[in-house]
Amino acid sequence: MSTQARILSILKNNNGRWISGENLSAEVNISRAAVWKHMCKLKQDGYMIESLPRKGYLLRRTSDQLLPEEIRQDLGTVFLGKKAIHHFNSLESTNTLAKELAVQGAAEGTLVLAETQTAGRGRKGRYWFSPPGEGICLSMILRPDLSPFEVPRLTLLSAVAAADSVRNHTGLTALVKWPNDLFLGQRKLAGILTEISTDMDAVNHVIVGLGLNVNTAVFPPELSGTATSLFLESGRTYSRVGLLRQFLQEFETLYQAALSQGFDSVIQRLRTMTNTIGRRVTVTLNHQTHSGTAQDIDHDGALLIMDDNGRSLRVLSGDVNFV
Ligand code: BTN
Numbered sequence: 001m002s003t004q005a006r007i008l009s010i011l012k013n014n015n016g017r018w019i020s021g022e023n024l025s026a027e028v029n030i031s032r033a034a035v036w037k038h039m040c041k042l043k044q045d046g047y048m049i050e051s052l053p054r055k056g057y058l059l060r061r062t063s064d065q066l067l068p069e070e071i072r073q074d075l076g077t078v079f080l081g082k083k084a085i086h087h088f089n090s091l092e093s094t095n096t097l098a099k100e101l102a103v104q105g106a107a108e109g110t111l112v113l114a115e116t117q118t119a120g121r122g123r124k125g126r127y128w129f130s131p132p133g134e135g136i137c138l139s140m141i142l143r144p145d146l147s148p149f150e151v152p153r154l155t156l157l158s159a160v161a162a163a164d165s166v167r168n169h170t171g172l173t174a175l176v177k178w179p180n181d182l183f184l185g186q187r188k189l190a191g192i193l194t195e196i197s198t199d200m201d202a203v204n205h206v207i208v209g210l211g212l213n214v215n216t217a218v219f220p221p222e223l224s225g226t227a228t229s230l231f232l233e234s235g236r237t238y239s240r241v242g243l244l245r246q247f248l249q250e251f252e253t254l255y256q257a258a259l260s261q262g263f264d265s266v267i268q269r270l271r272t273m274t275n276t277i278g279r280r281v282t283v284t285l286n287h288q289t290h291s292g293t294a295q296d297i298d299h300d301g302a303l304l305i306m307d308d309n310g311r312s313l314r315v316l317s318g319d320v321n322f323v
Contacts, residue, residue, distance in 0.1 A: 010028070011058075016059070024057065046063030047061070064239055066138075071113075071244060075248065080251065080252045080255075081109065081248050083106075084107070085111045089115050090117075095139045095209040098141050099197070103205075115132050123180065124319060128211045130211060134229070135215070141207060142207075152179065152194070153301045155179050158251060159179070160270050161251040162250075165246040166243070174273075176274045177276055178297060191211050210247070213227060214237075216232070277297065279294050280323045285315065285318060290308075292307035303320065
């Protein structure tokens with residue numbers, strides 16, 4: 001354990017009581033000046049620490065930054081987040097870095113997190129708005145034993161896990177817009193970007209990126225009519241760390257079950273939590289746009305659409321728009 005982690009653990013175990021600089025420096029065997037420096041760093045990391053001349057230090061509130069040590073605390077997963085967790089205050093895109101790490105051989109379960117992204121990416125080259133400290137920007141490196149054609153089902157699985165974790169953490173009913181969005185009411189709460197690297201017919205790695213708007217109060221004008229956050233829907237703020245832990249746990253449970261028993265139960269759950277079945281939609285396939293009504297999601301996770309000419313369309317992956 002690093003000195004900083006030891007100091008933090010002492011502060012946490014002190015349960016809201018003051019601890020003198022002298023006792024701290026004796027316990028971790030560094031000077032009082034060095035203790036002070038660590039306190040400054042912890043404050044920068046978002047911990048609310050009070051300091052008073054004759055009393056010492058007191059941890060008032062833990063940090064809600066997506067810090068590896070906070071996420072790991074009480075994380076009930078087997079492999080996800082158990083290896084490296086890379087956290088950045090600012091990064092171009094967590095998916096881009098995760099891809100680079102995966103190419104360099106990073107283990108399954110490696111996570112990349114950012115407080116803000118300067119070039120967060122969505123599907124179809126869209127950008128993902130990620131203001132500092134307000135949402136979850138996560139990318140996970142996976143190495144599933146799946147065929148490349150099965151990988152789009154991981155997007156559906158991620159959406160189910162994200163909707164479940166939002167419900168369990170906040171009580172808000174998020175619905176999945178097939179295949180990769182989470183909606184609260186008529187607005188988008190979260191998006192998933194799944195990127196795959198294959199070698200011949202085998203999957204090398206998959207990057208699942210999740211962007212979830214947690215405590216955002218203001219969206220830029222071009223998004224304000226279509227995007228929402230947990231804060232805007234409920235009027236209260238939520239612990240990003242708590243929600244992230246919950247997501248990781250839900251995702252891992254579904255992922256391990258899907259790899260050993262198939263995706264049937266994920267698809268069944270998805271059918272009960274999607275806002276897409278029964279809706280009028282447009283979908284673009286081979287540069288042609290079709291209008292119709294979404295009928296169902298089949299056992300492979302494909303969206304079944306009856307187009308306006310009475311033809312059945314089966315969409316395995318793609319972008320649908322509500323009309
Ligand atoms: C979409 O709505 O089209 C998908 C949005 C995915 C955004 C997340 S944020 C974390 C990860 N890094 C990225 O650059 N994109 C994904």
